Amino acid sequence: MRLEQITYFLSVAEHGNITAAAKSLYISQPALSKQITLLEQEVGLPLFERQARGVVLTQAGVQFQKDLQNILKELEHAKKNAVLAGRAQKPLLNIGCFDGSYADDFLPSVYDYLKEAASGQKLVIHKCNFLEGHEYLEKGKIDLWLTLAPSWQDRPGFLKKKIAWRKGALIYSEKLQVGKKENPTWEDFKDETCVLVKKSQNPGMFQHTLDTMELIRLDEGTIEVVENIGTQISYVKLGRGYCFLSENIIHGSKGLRCISLPGERGIEVVAVWSEKNAAVTNLMENYPI
CATH class of the missing domain: 1.10.10.10 (Winged helix-like DNA-binding domain superfamily/Winged helix DNA-binding domain)
Known part of the structure; x- marks a missing residue:
C-alpha cells in the first residue's frame, strides 16, 4: 500500500x-x-x-x-518534529496539552516557566485529546502531559504534580429557558440536558460529572454525549444544555453564565511525566504552585 x-x-x-x-x-x-x-x-x-x-x-x-x-496524523506529527529538530539547534521539549481555550488559564504560565527554566531546550506544544495525550506520553512522543486530574489514573513509572486548581461550576447559556431567570437554582435545571464528553474519551471526567450531578440532585436528568470539550462548550453556547466545567470558561464568552458548585468541588490540573525523565523531574520539582 x-x-x-x-x-x-x-x-x-x-x-x-x-x-x-x-x-x-x-x-x-x-x-x-x-x-x-x-x-x-x-x-x-x-x-x-x-x-x-x-x-x-x-x-x-x-x-x-x-x-x-x-496514520496520517502520526505522519504529520513525525514530519513536524523532524522539521523542528532540523531547524533547531536546541533539543526539543515536547509538551502535550488537552485542546481548546479551556487550557488558556494555566498554559501560558507553565510555558513561561519552562521557557526560562529549560532555556537550553526548544519548547513544542502539542494540542491533543485526553486519549492521545496518554498514548503519546506512554510512547515517549511527549515529555510532559498537562491534563485534568480525573482523566489520569495513577500508574507505576509516572510522576504527577498539581499545577492549578479550578473552582467547578454549572455552565449554561442565556439561550436556555432557565437562562432567562435572574438567579436560577439547581432545581431549575432538572428538566434540562447535561452535555458530557463521551466516556471512552475520558472515563475519569465522565464519572466526575455523574458524581457532581448526584451531589446536586440532577442525576435523574437527560444526558447528551459529545466527542470533546470544544463540542461540549459549543452545544452549551447554542442552548442545547448545560455542562460542568470550571468558572473560568465563561470569561470572555458572551451569553454564558455559571452557578458555582458547593464547597470545594472543583478540578485539579496536573502535569504528568515519566519518572525516567530526570530532566523533566527536576523542572517540575521546582515549578511554583
Whole structure:
C-alpha cells in the first residue's frame, strides 16, 4: 500500500463520489477507480458499496478510514518534529496539552516557566485529546502531559504534580429557558440536558460529572454525549444544555453564565511525566504552585 493510495481512498470516502474525488485529485476517473480496486484487492474486502449516485463506505471501509486518518496524523506529527529538530539547534521539549481555550488559564504560565527554566531546550506544544495525550506520553512522543486530574489514573513509572486548581461550576447559556431567570437554582435545571464528553474519551471526567450531578440532585436528568470539550462548550453556547466545567470558561464568552458548585468541588490540573525523565523531574520539582 502506497501513501498515494491512502490519499486516494480518503478523498473518495470524503466526497462519496469517485468522479468528484478524481477532479479534486487532478487525475482521471478511470485511473482513480483502478487504484481503489487494487487497494480493495490488497485488503481482501470491499471498502465501498457502489450506488447509483456514488459510493458509501462499507463497515470495513469505515474502520479503514479511521485507521488511515490516525496514520496520517502520526505522519504529520513525525514530519513536524523532524522539521523542528532540523531547524533547531536546541533539543526539543515536547509538551502535550488537552485542546481548546479551556487550557488558556494555566498554559501560558507553565510555558513561561519552562521557557526560562529549560532555556537550553526548544519548547513544542502539542494540542491533543485526553486519549492521545496518554498514548503519546506512554510512547515517549511527549515529555510532559498537562491534563485534568480525573482523566489520569495513577500508574507505576509516572510522576504527577498539581499545577492549578479550578473552582467547578454549572455552565449554561442565556439561550436556555432557565437562562432567562435572574438567579436560577439547581432545581431549575432538572428538566434540562447535561452535555458530557463521551466516556471512552475520558472515563475519569465522565464519572466526575455523574458524581457532581448526584451531589446536586440532577442525576435523574437527560444526558447528551459529545466527542470533546470544544463540542461540549459549543452545544452549551447554542442552548442545547448545560455542562460542568470550571468558572473560568465563561470569561470572555458572551451569553454564558455559571452557578458555582458547593464547597470545594472543583478540578485539579496536573502535569504528568515519566519518572525516567530526570530532566523533566527536576523542572517540575521546582515549578511554583
